[in-house]
Amino acid sequence: RREVEGVLLFSADGFDAWADFSARYDLVIAAGGAVEDEQNRLLVIHRRGHWDLPKGKLDAGETSDAAAVREVQEECGLRTVRIVNALPSTWHTYTEKGRAKLKRTDWFRMRASSKERLVAQHEEDIDEARWATREELPEIIAGSYASLHPVFEAWLATEPE
16 A cells, blocks of 8 residues: 555646546545634544544535535534635545545634534444544544645644634
């Protein structure tokens, strides 16, 4: 198994490398949040054996920012979630029901209050939702998907609001 930090597609003679690559997959658009509380802790979820951030697919006609807020609310039980700014989007591939998927996730830095009780959405295989300190994040990142690392890094690089 080999992990690749980034992928560059080059083409010659007018060949559209991106079109050729992406045609092999069903495109999925999702959105999610790197949510911080008033103590500058990050909301993390534990799903299917990995640490993750709340995210999910866009509904028909839904914008990425609206989907990100909705997914955070649904997956973690929060009512009040506010977008601060956009973070880098990520891409990854996976297989679902025998079909190859190419997923772009648009990420947003968000704020919410830890005074609201977190409720993990078990229907989405989430067994834990909790606030993590910056000191706890190295261990959490080590137990997360590699595709999330740029999101964690972007959040860690932000100044606490």
